[in-house]
Amino acid sequence: MEDAEKTPIVYMPATPSRMFRVTQLLRETTKRVIGTKTTSRADLTLSCFSTVSNLQRLAGKVAVITGAASGIGKATAAEFIKNGAKVILADIQDDLARSVASELGPDAAYTRCDVADEAQVAAAVDLAVRLHGRLDVFHSNAGIPGRIPQDDALSVDLAGFDRVMAVNARPALAAIKHAARVMAPRRTGCVICTASGAGVVPMPALAMYSVSKATVIAVVRAMAEPLARHGLRVNAISPGATRTPMMLNEIPRLAVVSPGLSGELRRMVEEGASDAVKVLEPEDITRAAVYLASDEARYVNGHNIVVDAGYSVHKGAENSPAR
Template sequence: RLEGKVALITGGASGIGESTARLFAKHGAKVVIADVQDDLGRSLAKTIQSDSTYVHCNVANEADVQNAVDTAVSMHGQLDIMYNNAGPAGHHVQQRRHHGDLQHGHLVVDPRRHDKVFDVNVYGTILGAKHAARVMAPRKRGCILFTSSMVSVSYGEVSHPYSASKSAVVGLAKNLCMKLERHGIRVNSISPDAIPTPMSARATGLGDVRKVQEAVAPVANLKGVMVDANDVAHATLYLESDETRYVSGLNVVVDGGLCLNSLILGKQSRD
């Protein structure tokens, strides 16, 4: 489904990014994995296929993002897919008690943590889109995708900076959709629920991916399915394939219908 395409995935060394990199490679894409987890990234690039590669990339650093895009083009001659998936290493759930919260009726925000979340989730995605569009526009085609979150369309037990940043990502995707359509570039976002990954295990304080699965299962609307990163990867594959060549400006929610419930993650449904 992606034969002959070149994909750059930020945050590609673990979690959703890793699952997506493996799936894209399985479907014929040449994958460039961009991350700050160098050992994991290099190991993954070696295991998925011979013409995949790893590049160190802090998405909040424009020089790193530019280098990642240029590496993809210099190695493969083009960039067809830019998946902006990188996220900050795990403040969004556990540390909500310490910032972006209400204490005695007052909103408390730690500017340093706020800036870190926005630097990666918002500024980093803008940089990714900027440099992807730079090389896609002359070819009049390409796909840009952002990882947002279910909290962009509903309430979640997360910090205010995290929620605001993920809502900003959806707005950015829609805005870029209108700006880049004249260049043949599609732009979409994907909003997963709390997907069991090493990052979510750290962020929730549960420490283990299996424990995250066990915590998510009781509040999930869709019973009988144990969600994992592959569910997001398959939705991503669909959005980046030619099967969705006329789909742009869409925010695909991968949460088993949870956002329709107004549930607080981690609490039991009243039903």
């Protein structure tokens, strides 16, 4: 039997006009086969060439964000709402948080929540369910730096350490416990915990803070598999130096311990970067949070996403015994 004549394959660049025509033909074929209505040329072009960032990636989702009155929490709440979510702002700064909720509009509501009190964390979860019938995302974001300095091993303030752990680390477990309580029956949902670059590369002047944030990362990794049994996820975000009220407030306190470090931090905040460190804006962190909260990350579980422009890698290599 003779071989059939082979038709040469011609490869053509995938220009927008050709991509539009290919998609148009596919839509028309679909219409003939299953009766699907085709869209206008403008709509079709938009659907072909839009990026995910143009879509409402969290449409229909309900989130609780702690520490939402300022800094990363406030920016995350705004970005979540922009992407279609309804958000419960949980904080202890009543006037400021109410003002933020009013600024963000009808998709934001405020509740007072001291994250060191498990009952208040549970109440924030219950409020989300009461108002919106569900909870999809709990972002455990509130935190404190603790008293500075923290680098004297001979005079460790254990009471201060307990307070830092009560606000920074323990609430991660409370968030997981109570968010999972309402998410597990639906077998969908996620918890996001704000850790820190200091939890990856410890800072001696912030030793207790570093320990608390390293604990958050450990909690996330330890609880990922137990949550997965219920169809749930948990991940952490470790921001690098970020221009937030908390960071700005700590610069004068660091000056007492390390005038050089304080001066460098102030310069970084004012000018945006040093040779090895980039100072991030809260919005740089929110993009990671939106991703983790979205269905795009449905198989991302137990990870710590470090958003620090490579600082921790640089410092980790610098501190390596091999160097």
